[in-house]
Amino acid sequence: MNTLHIAKKEIVSALRNKSTFLFMLAFPIALMLILGLALSNAFSGSIEIADVKMAYKIDQASPELAAGWESFAKAAEESGIEIIALPPGQDGKQAVIEAQYAAFADVSDKGIAYYDNSRSTIESNILQGMLTSFADRYNLQAAFASAGLSSQTGDGQAPAQLVKATSLTADSQPNSMDYYAVAMTTMIALYAALNAASLIESERTRHTIVRLSAAPVSKAEIFAGKVLGSTFINAIFLVTVMLISHFAFGANWGDHPVQVLLVLVTEVLMSIGFGLAAGMIFRGKASHSFLLIFIQIASFVGGAYFPVTDFGGFIGTVSYYSPLRWNNAGVIETVFGGDAAPALQAAGYNLAAAIFLLAVCMFLIRRRETI
Amino acid sequence: MNIIEIGGLTKKFGDFAAVDNMSLTLKEGEIFGFLGANGAGKSTTISMIASLLRPTKGEIKFLGKNIAKHAHFAKMNIGIVPQDLAIYEDMTAFENVKFFAGLYGFRGSELKARVEEALSFVGLGDKQKELPKNFSGGMKRRLNIACAIAHRPKLIIMDEPTVGIDPHSRNYILQSVKELNRMGCTILYTSHYMEEVEEICTRIAIVDHGKIIADGTKEQLKAIITDSKEIWIDVKSVEGLNQERLKEIRGVLSVRIEEQRLKIQSRAEIANLNDIVQQLIRDGMEIRAVEEQAPNLETVFLTLTGRNLRD
Secondary structure: OHHHHHHHHHHHHHHHOHHHHHHHHHHHHHHHHHHHHHOHHHHOOOOOOOOEEEEEEEOOOOHHHHHHHHHHHHHHHHOOEEEEEOOOOOOHHHHHHOOOOOEEEEEEOOEEEEEEOHHHHHHHHHHHHHHHHHHHHHHHHHHHHHOOOOOOOOOOOOOOOOOOOOOOOOOOOOOHHHHHHHHHHHHHHHOHHHHHHHHHHHHHHOOHHHHHHHOOOOHHHHHHHHHHHHHHHHHHHHHHHHHHHHHHHOOOOOOOHHHHHHHHHHHHHHHHHHHHHHHHHHOOHHHHHHHHHHHHHHHHHHOOOOOOOOOOHHHHHHHOOOHHHHHHHHHHHHHHHOOOHHHHHHHHHHHHHHHHHHHHHHHHHHHOOOO | OEEEEEEEEEEEEOOEEEEEEEEEEEEOOOEEEEEOOOOOOHHHHHHHHOOOOOOOEEEEEEOOEEOOOOHHHHHHHEEEEOOOOOOOOOOOHHHHHHHHHHOOOOOHHHHHHHHHHHHHHOOOHHHOOOOHHHOOHHHHHHHHHHHHHOOOOOEEEEEOOOOOOOHHHHHHHHHHHHHHHHOOOEEEEEOOOHHHHHHHOOEEEEEEOOEEEEEEOHHHHHHHOOOEEEEEEEEOOOOOOOHHHHHOOOOEEEEEEEOOEEEEEEEOOOOOHHHHHHHHHHOOOOEEEEEEEOOOHHHHHHHHHOOOOOO
């Protein structure tokens, strides 16, 4: 009962602390908003481009090539690209320089001469890719024809696509707001360590440790009450951040909210254990400095500010030890992969680390005369 | 009945013995004064009685039970008023007392009643919903006491409960201590203010270098040094005073200068006032007042320890 009594007091104190509110709610939400909006393009799978126009001339071409080109131009126009034949006498290259067209193709049996405008890089790349595809297919058909084979499909139509590329995760990639909702929430869970560092030390500086120690309450009850209260209040803050990110910014938290919450709560527990241990080992402001440095590095290499792929080298190795890396991966894979296993794995790591750290703290407390 | 029995109590920090083989008893119903300069061992002794520190050697019994083995029983019946304010500034007076009283197992209406009783007792009944940060120093001190008494302890340990407060609040607290004693509480009281101890304590122990060097009623303590007296002489200026010649006068034990006052301790049975005055005149002192005093607790303390209480 005393554990709950102490936990309740921790919760009341935390709720009255305006700076805690600012830090645990306003800070992650503001960062989420800023990073989510500022870096939205980096997460987008499509871009909008203006109408693409390509000019061409076709001279000394075989009937097969002319027919093939005709078929290509028709297919391209269905994709919204204008393929325009230049009248005799007009200089295609000059027209491209004057930006009337994104590119100019000079088609003949000798091949396709392709000219583009460096100011229209994206459009040029699209057209170049299409032309390469057309040339490859035409060459293949020509090879079939010379070998006496038919390249026609059973229905008599030219094969539209010899290779079909399908993105395995095209429909389940997080957008920037989704990503930063997760990253900021896991980051703020790690910041729970900062408050935890002063959970016991603040009692010492306020001298209330004397009353707690003189009361008929064991060290374990005081410790458990503090951890329980702090975990609960941090979990409430995280759920609030999740709800705001979902309803205000449309962030996707997937179909496994319980598993995601489990990751976050166990991360908070681990952070509290880490903060308490740091507070006991370093004491005072030194513990805060240590934790701030640790959290910043862990956030940077763990994907709080940008998605982590592979840094390589020393930083790459370090990044694997950042709690944020395994927590971000666990949540994102569960939210966007639809599988709860990554979340449970991350929660398992968190829980193991939390048990170890809290055991260290309890050991240190037992060695002291007063808590 | 003895509420506290201390036998052979020792507490060492490394090689330093903060409390050195101390033995002491407190009887139920006493207001026991614990006097000692800073570092004498008072706080360490108090901390061991309150189970905040473990003795290196010796034992402490509370109502006949060893507190090392019956810590829960002892803690349930002891209240401590720490020297430093031990309250939460972000919680109201009511919440502070409620939290600490709740640690003793009280819940619901009983807890509420005890909190209200404690706050009323210290005169904060009408400030229950206010935050301590809005309180004066005296009010905070009173709240500090309320947090220690809500569980109705049999023994209340008060460590310098009146430090840094105005005379009105100090008087209120002293009256509260007497009232708690009348209600049946035993009080263990430490203070740097000798007059407080003289006013309220029924028995006093003087601690020095971790040992009790004297204990008894204030009359018994004063009787220890009935063979000496204090002579206070006000002079215009102490410039040119020859202290060594004064100390050579028959019966003079010590000479101290406090601003423009000479404090001379002398053996009581020797009439040497004329000799002292004549020596001062020879040294060119202009005498303005002469006063002879019987020894008080301060004198007792100084005589026994060789230093002032506030050193």
